[in-house]
Amino acid sequence: MVKLHEVCRQVRSKNAGPFWVTVDLFFDGPENYARYRDAFGLSADVVAKAFGADPALVKRFAVDYLSVVKISYPRKAPQGGAVERDMHSGQQYVRLLDTELS
Structure with a gap:
């Protein structure tokens, strides 16, 4: 099985x-x-499960000429809350690195 970090x-x-x-x-x-x-x-289902989001709200954008996929999902709480652990969401991608693609 190929993992995301192996092809990006x-x-x-x-x-x-x-x-x-x-x-x-x-x-x-x-x-x-x-x-x-x-x-x-x-898929929206897999991404939603990884981040605890509603699959119906996960958005995917394929940018063919750049070989990029953008995936957006709603935060559980707005940015800047009292118990915020990743204010800029710069560490959230780690949850997907070992995702099996094939």
């Missing part, structure tokens, strides 16, 4: 406003992008 040159996460997080998947080339961009491991 970079994976990052960041805020997409105070209520959403975006994960950017930069595939290591157009071949792996074409092979895995629609993989079950990157």
Whole structure:
């Protein structure tokens, strides 16, 4: 089984406003992008389970000319709450690195 970190040159996460997080998947080339961009491991159900989100609210954007998939999901609580542990959501991508794609 191929894992996400094996076919991406970079994976990052960041805020997409105070209520959403975006994960950017930069595939290591157009071949792996074409092979895995629609993989079950990157489906709304799998991503929602990893982040505790509603699958109906997970959004996916494929950027073919860049070999990038962007996945956005709503934060559990707005950015900047009293118990915030990752204010900029810069560490959230780690949950997907070992996701099996095939």
